[in-house]
Amino acid sequence: MAARVIDSHHHLWRYSAEEYGWIDDSMAALRRDFLPADLVAAMQTAGVDGAVAVQARQSVEETRWLLGLARKCDAMLGVVGWAPIADVGLEKTFAEFAGEAKLKGLRHVVQAEAAGFLDGAEFNRGVSALRGTGLVYDVLIFERQLEEAIRFVDRHPQQAFVLDHVAKPKIAEGELEPWRSLMLELGKRTNVSCKVSGMVTEDKWRAWSMESLRPYLEVAAEAFGAERLMAGSDWPVCLVATEYARWWETLREYFAGWSESERAAVFGGNAT
Numbered sequence: 001m002a003a004r005v006i007d008s009h010h011h012l013w014r015y016s017a018e019e020y021g022w023i024d025d026s027m028a029a030l031r032r033d034f035l036p037a038d039l040v041a042a043m044q045t046a047g048v049d050g051a052v053a054v055q056a057r058q059s060v061e062e063t064r065w066l067l068g069l070a071r072k073c074d075a076m077l078g079v080v081g082w083a084p085i086a087d088v089g090l091e092k093t094f095a096e097f098a099g100e101a102k103l104k105g106l107r108h109v110v111q112a113e114a115a116g117f118l119d120g121a122e123f124n125r126g127v128s129a130l131r132g133t134g135l136v137y138d139v140l141i142f143e144r145q146l147e148e149a150i151r152f153v154d155r156h157p158q159q160a161f162v163l164d165h166v167a168k169p170k171i172a173e174g175e176l177e178p179w180r181s182l183m184l185e186l187g188k189r190t191n192v193s194c195k196v197s198g199m200v201t202e203d204k205w206r207a208w209s210m211e212s213l214r215p216y217l218e219v220a221a222e223a224f225g226a227e228r229l230m231a232g233s234d235w236p237v238c239l240v241a242t243e244y245a246r247w248w249e250t251l252r253e254y255f256a257g258w259s260e261s262e263r264a265a266v267f268g269g270n271a272t
Contacts, residue, residue, distance in 0.1 A: 003263075003264035003267065003268055003269065004049040004050060004268040004272070005047060005048045005049050005050075005231070005248075005267045005268050006048070006049065006050045006051065006052065006077065006230075006231075006267070006268040006271040006272065007043065007048050007050070007051040007052065007231070007232055007233050007235070008051075008052050008162075008195050008197065008230040008231060008232035008270075008271040009052060009054050009164065009165075009195050009197045009198070009230075009232030009233060009234055010039060010051050010052070010053060010054065010232070010233055010234070010235045010236075011034065011053065011054055011055075011056045011234075011235070011236065011237065012034050012035060012036065012039065012053055012056075012066065012069065013033065013034055013056055013057075014033050014035075015030070015031055015032050015033050015034075017031075019057055020056070020057075026240070027237075027240050029239055029240060030236055030237065030239065030240065034235075034236045035069075036069055036072070036073040036075070036076065038236075039051060039073075039075065039076075039235070040073070040075050042235060042236075042244040042245075043075060043244075045243075045244060045245040046244055046245040046247075046248040046249075047248065048248065049075075049268070050074075050075055050076075050077040050268075051075055051076060051077065052076075052077060052078040052079070052080060052104065052232075052271060053066050053069070053070065053076055053078070053079045053080070054079075054080040054107060054138065054164075055080060055081050055082040055107055057082070058082050058108065058109060059082060060081075060082065060083060060084070060093060060096075062081070062082060063079070063081030063082055063083065063097070063103075066079045066081060067079055067081070067097070067100050067102060067103060070102040071102070076102065077102070078102050078103075078104035078105075079100075079102050079103050079104060079105075080104060080105040080106065080107050080136075080138050081097075081103060081105075081106055081107070082106060082107060082108065083097075083106050084126075085106065085108055085123055085126030085127060086120065086122040086123045086125075086126050087122075087126070090126050090129055091129070094129070094133060103135065104135065104136060105135050105136035105137060105138055105162065106130070106135055106136075106137055106138070107137070107138035107139075107140055107164070108123075108140070109140055110139065110140050110141050110145065111140050111141050111142050111145070111168065115145070115148070116148065117148075118141075118145070118148045118149060118151070118152040119148060119151060119152070124152070124155055124156075127152075127155075127156055127159060128156065128159075130159055131156075131158055131159060136160040136161065136162050137159060137160070137161050137162070138161075138162045138163075138164050139152075139153075139161055139162065139163050139164060139192075140164045140165070141163075141164075141167055141168065142167070142168045143167050143168055143169045143170060143178075143179040143182070145167075146167055146178075146179065146182035146183070146186060147182060149163075149167070149186065150182065150185060150186050150189075153186070153189050153191065153192055154189070156191075157189075157191060158191070159191060160191055160193075161189075161191060161192045161193070162192070162193045162194070162195060162230070163186065163192060163193070163194040163195065164195050164197065164198065165195060165197050165198030165199065165202070165234065166183070166194060166195070166196060166197075166198070166199060166216060166219075166220045167179065167182075167183065167186075168198065168202050169202060169216055170202070171199060171202040171203040171208075171212060171213065171216055172202065172203050172204045174212075176215060176216075176219070179219075180219045183219050183220065183223045184219070184222065184223050186223065187222075187223030187224050187225075187228075190228075192224075192228070193224065193228040193229070193230060193270060194220055194223070194224045194228060194229055194230070195229075195230045195231075195232040196217065196220055196229055196230065196231055196232065196251065196266070197230075197231070197232030197233055197234045198232075198234040198237070198238070199213055199216060199217075200213075200238055200241040200242045200247065201234065201237060201238060201240060201241050203241070205240055205241040206241070208241060208242070210250060210253060210254065213250070213254075214254070217254050226258060226259075226261075226262035226265050226266055227265065227270070228270065229265075229266045229270065230266065230270045230271045231248075231251050231266055231267045231268075231271075232271075233247055233248070251267075255267075
């Protein structure tokens with residue numbers, strides 16, 4: 001029996017200009033609803049067996065909505081939601097979601113925050129409260145925030161973290177440093193895993209290639225290895241630069257030389 005392929009990172013939404021203001025004119029293709037039926041159709045084009053939905057809005061309401069969809073959609077294996085991590089009322093949120101088997105993690109859009117956000121006392125207290133819940137924490141940052149992220153994860157050595165989108169390096173500019181050195185440093189923390197996702201949108205949307213991505217894939221592989229890499233798409237955001245199936249073809253091409261057990265880990269085992 002072939003190992004399951006799991007998309008470790010996708011989004012769903014009912015589009016409105018007010019709630020998705022970050023979808024500008026260059027992303028016009030994203031200005032529509034993306035719902036479970038759309039996800040399943042995309043997965044069928046790429047040989048993907050299951051997926052993990054990740055928050056796109058910073059609201060408990062959206063977390064409830066995603067969990068409701070996941071209850072009805074077998075392809076949605078897990079949800080990384082949002083909760084008020086820095087709020088004193090966090091315990092109430094934990095209590096509400098305690099019985100939600102498909103809630104697997106939480107995330108905050110740190111990439112949109114000012115420098116120093118991950119050093120904040122309130123936010124770190126909230127992350128400390130995740131201990132014992134079994135929830136992972138997804139770290140969404142730009143490469144300029146990597147030093148801050150390293151300090152952050154060092155404060156929580158018992159917490160499982162997942163780095164989204166290989167920390168969004170400057171692929172379009174062809175810059176490797178200081179991202180490369182910081183990724184190798186972060187990779188020394190064995191409680192941190194990394195999603196190989198969201199890369200084509202950091203490259204030139206209409207001119208990306210395996211050649212332009214390869215140096216960044218190789219750094220991620222060196223930093224996290226087969227034991228802590230997860231394949232993901234960032235669908236539907238990735239659609240501004242690539243079709244869903246083409247991205248999975250690209251990942252399969254890059255990892256083709258890895259052993260069968262290593263590929264099984266990267267393409268599903270680690271996400272599981």
